[in-house]
Structures are given as C-alpha cells and as structure tokens.
Amino acid sequence: MELNKIYNMDCLEGLKKLEDNSIDLIVTDPPYGMDFQSNYRKEKHIKIENDKDLSWLPTFLNQCNRVLKDNSHFYMCSSFHNLDYFMQEVKKIFELKNILVWVKNNTSMGDLEGDYAPQYEFILFIQKGRKKLNGTRKSNVLKYSRTGNKYHPTEKPLELIRFLLRNSSSKDDVVLDPFMGSGTTAVACKELDRKFIGYELEEEHFLTSEKRLNKVNKSLKIFT
Amino acid sequence: MELNKIYNMDCLEGLKKLEDNSIDLIVTDPPYGMDFQSNYRKEKHIKIENDKDLSWLPTFLNQCNRVLKDNSHFYMCSSFHNLDYFMQEVKKIFELKNILVWVKNNTSMGDLEGDYAPQYEFILFIQKGRKKLNGTRKSNVLKYSRTGNKYHPTEKPLELIRFLLRNSSSKDDVVLDPFMGSGTTAVACKELDRKFIGYELEEEHFLTSEKRLNKVNKSLKIFT
DNA sequence: ACTACGGTTGAATCCTGAA
DNA sequence: GTTCAGGATTCAACCGTAG
16 A cells, blocks of 8 residues: 555555555554543534444454564553553553553543543553664653644644654654544654554545645644 | 551451441552562562462452442552553442542653653542542542652552542541551541551551551641 | 433633733 | 733533433
C-alpha cells in the first residue's frame, strides 16, 4: 500500500494488506469500548458505532505484531473502564512496558456526586523486542492541554502525539495509525518528517483528515 | 475484636474474626506482586516474603466484601504491573468505580534507557452499593509529595490517606486496613477521629506502627 | 424488566469588548 | 496594538426519572 496516505476503510481489512515487519512504530487511539456519546455535543458529532464491542482486539493486536519490525514501540490509548482487558490481550503477545498517564487540563462529567472527576487517559506503552527511547529520560505522567480545534470528539493534542513520535521514531520512519480519526497522527508525522499510513472507517472523519493534511502542506513545518 | 488497635497477625486470619457489615471504609496498600526490592531498601528494611504470590487476593476481597457495610467505599493501592488481575478480581465482587492516580513529586528508578520513569501509583476506588463522596467534586489525579520520614519501603503520605478518609468516612466511623505496614492509616484515623482496626504480619513494621500511634497521642491532633 | 432522555460540577481555557 | 476582566464554553459521563 502507498505511504503518506489515509485509507477510508476498516483497519482490520487494511492491516491485512501490509507486509510483515514493515512498520517502525504504531501510535493509535482505538474505541475504548464505552458506548460513549456526550450529551451536550450530541448534534456536533456522529456516534461511534458498536463502541461497546471489543471483539476486534485480539485479531487487531496479532496483525499489529505481524506488521511491526523487531525492536519497535507501540502506543495505544485506553480509558480505565476496560483497561484490564486491553492489558491482558496485549500481554499475550507483547511486552507491556509501561502505562503512561495523560493528564488533561480539565475534568470530564460523569457521576457528579459519587465519583472523582475523570482528568486523565491511559496510553499503553508496548514493546516488541527491545528499543531504547530517544533523548533524555521522561516521566510516565504527561501533561497536555486539550486545546485547539475540535475535529473529532475524542481528538488527542498534536503536542502529545509529537512527543511520542519524537521518543520512539526517527526521520523517515514509517508510522502506522489504524484508527486515524481526524488524522492527528498523520499531521504530526508530516510535521516531523515521518512517513505514515492509516485507516479510518467513518467518511466524515476521513474527509476531515485529508483537509488537515493539506493545511500542513502549506505551512512551514516548524517542528522538524 | 477490639477497635483502635493493630494486630501482629496475617490479615486473612484477622479478617475472619470480624463481624459481617461492621466496617465503614477500607483503605489499604497490599503487596503489589512484583517481587521487587531496590538496593537502597535492602539495607534498611526486611524483605517481604512471597510478594510475587497473589493467590491471597480472591479470598481477601471476599472477606472485605463480607465485613464492609452496605453503601461504603474501599480504596486499594496497586502498581500497573498486575493491575489487570487486581481489576478483574475486584469487578467480580464490587463495582470498580474509578482508578485514582497518585502523582508523586519525583520519579522512581527502573529501566533508565528504554522506559518512561515511574511517577505515579494507582488507587482502585471501589464501591459496595452506593455512597456519595463528602465535600465538593475532586479530580481523580492526586498530587502528593512523598513523606520525609521513611518508616516503611512503600509508605504513603499521611496527607493522601487523610484526603481519602475525609472523602469517604465521617467522625467515629470504623476504618479497616488489613495491610497496616508502618501504620499510616491508623495514624491518619487517630488524627481525624475515626476508629480503626488493622493487621500487620511483620513484627518490625508492627512495632513501628505502635510507636507512631503513641506519638499521635501526645500531639494536638491538629487535623480534626 | 428495559430504553431514552434531560440535567448536572467545577475548573481551565477561550472569547469578547472595554480601557 | 495590548492588557485585562468577566462571561461563555468545554469536558472519551453517569444518575434519576419518565415512558
């Protein structure tokens, strides 16, 4: 498949078409299996279909393992709700090296009287073989504001994705994001001169990602 | 069993002697199942026996459920290493309401080149029935510095334990800590006028906890 | 029993208009 | 153009009630 392109298709189909040991790094933000749709922005975004279903996960992880090169990293976001299942399936195939905590600037809604307010998300830091991190040692607690434009209901900050790319890849490396969403990973790759490939099933988000990528073309790529 | 006392015994033995529905809140820091001992700690503290063994967990949780009153909270610390197992066993019996992240002021050791530096620990926030938290809404990210005095290798800050006690218990409530360690939970209870009961198998830690409790006697209990 | 829907905290950040 | 104050907005939910 062609590099530096996002395909409007299911990632399980797309993964099949990639060659063994062809990917340097995976960074992805899959559906968390929560059946989520926030009430106040109901009109803004389409609902994620079948989000409660996590049956895709084992097949997905096996494909990720196949396409990843030896001695590489793999970042996968998760909330705490199904973290136990995510961890167990990952541990069957990979080494679960760490769980990073992305601390947001503000809290979410939820149970207002009987629970603590959600202010973080997890990022599973997964290793195939053995690879060192670039640069100096960093904490596993990452603070990034949920700032900027809202292309996608669960969009991650560009700065956070750039941080992960810098730590675990080099110039011209091939980065895969099977759940591309609004294309944040692709944009960050373009900014940092990484090659990328990715899939997004929803046409609305797929079209958004193409628009965002075109904007990077025109910019100065100040982050290289 | 007598209240406001720590017993030098195995907690599985101790739990059996407690009556059904007699405890208002459980706050505890069990062995994480990592079989870890740093060189620094090796000189100062005894090794915890059978730390890799987590077979005690299901029985432990069943006993906790039995002794807890309806509509009560239960906090249990965990690292990420066996978090999946902790979560799954908890979910079989209780509602796993949230996972709190205790962010420390500094990072720990570990893999210096191939991993992010550990800077947090998890606290499973568990509910039996339905109970509201005291006071206004708080984040699930808790920032507390590690304590100055080191009575125990995995000692939690007094301030952190007081925070949990204030949120989930009231004056004269009975608080259980089955893994009392150096007695931090007992000390916090005494300061905040909660009743406590707890167990600690290691005689060295048990004796430390008695000394710490006597010191609180003499102090002014400024935190009530 | 189930489903659908309305209502809601508090704090960081963003926006807007005035000084 | 710049700063600042104050109002508006936003947030990978979950409870309770109505139907």
